[in-house]
Amino acid sequence: MSQPARPYRSVLYIPSSNTRAMEKVKTLPVDAIIFDLEDAVAAEEKDNARTTLAGALGAGGFGPxxxxxxxxxxDTDWGAKDAEAARNMDADAVLLPKVDRAADVDALAEIVGDMPIWAMMETPLGMLNAAEIAAHPRMAGFVMGTNDLAKELGCRFRSDRLPMQTSLQLCLLAARAHGIVAVDGVYNAFKDEDGLRAECEQGRDMGFDGKTLIHPAQVAIANAAFAPTDEEIDLARRQIEAFEEAEAAGKGVAVVDGKIVENLHIVTARQTLSKAEAIAELENA
Structure with a gap:
């Protein structure tokens, strides 16, 4: 199935208990915001954070x-209350942590009604069941929880993320098979721009739609990494033009820059242009 057209290059986590952060994010060029009621909120602040978030979303101002x-x-003391509150919030989706199987999505769907559901993919069982989770009719997106997954696997953090590759690819395959969004995990060293850029490039090369972020300083790098480059846009346009000319001449293939261009390349080229147009619309909104 085709990849989602809406940009999700940068997906920034914001603690729902932090009103200052929720105001600041309105000025940041992020494609999406994850308002966090889970890890970023202390136990004694859970109820207050839920109320604060509902008020902030109700007030609006988050643009596109x-x-x-x-x-x-x-399975926590706060989850059901969070889900009930989220159902009535002015939000686009609800994100469920530690999804192990499709039945977990069923349980949330019973509470949130028609609201789109996203899944945190961060457990070994979740990795093994990625296909059935992605196939759930209410599932709209995957978010890789690489920190929790590393803990569960007992693996070491490596710059090439070799211990993570199977898990990342299983989730990406499942997401692409069922046409949902797939967003890569966070990069913890938020002051390490070179490391972040390398990991963003790796995620983009693999096929992820974007990256989850923990600091505003990471936004520009993620936006650049997951957007089509000027060279990619130019090549896509030339491929489409050459192929259309070849078709008009009764040929099934064209040649661009010494390489064969077939219909499958045109599908990718059109996706590239569509993504570039969607990013431009988002940035100009």
Whole structure:
């Protein structure tokens, strides 16, 4: 199935208990925001954060940015209350942590009604069941929880993320098979721009739609990495033009820059131009 057209290059986590951060994000060029009620909020602040978030979303001002609410797990003291509150919030989706199987999505769907559901993919069981989770009719997006996954795997953090590759690819395959969004995990060293850029490039090369971020300083690098380059846009246009000329001449292939261009390349070229147009529309909104 085709990849989602809406840009999700930069997806910034914001603690829902932090009103200052929720105001600041309105000025940042992020494609999406994850308003976090889970890890970023202390236990004694959970109830207050839920109320604060509902008020902030109700007040609006977040523009075209996708608004995603990450709730606590339904097996916690706060999860069901979070889900019930999220159902009535002015948000685009609800994000469920530690999804192991499609049945977890069923349980949330019973609470949130028609609201789109996203899944944190961060457990070994979740990796093994990625296909059935992605196939759930209510599932709209995957977010890779690489920190929790590393803990569960007992693996070491490496710059090439070799221990993570199977997990990342399983989730990406499942997401692409069912036409949902797939967003890469966070990069913890937020002051390390070179490391972030390298990991963004790796995620983009793999096929992820974008990257989750923990600091505003990471936004520009993610936006650049997951957007089509000027060279890619130019090549896409030339490929389409050459192929259309070849078709008009009764030929099934064209040649651009010494390389064969077939219909499958045109599908990719059109996706590249569509993504570039969607980014331009978002940035000009």
């Amino acid at each position: 940015r996708a608004r995603i609410v990450r709730i606590n797990g339904l």
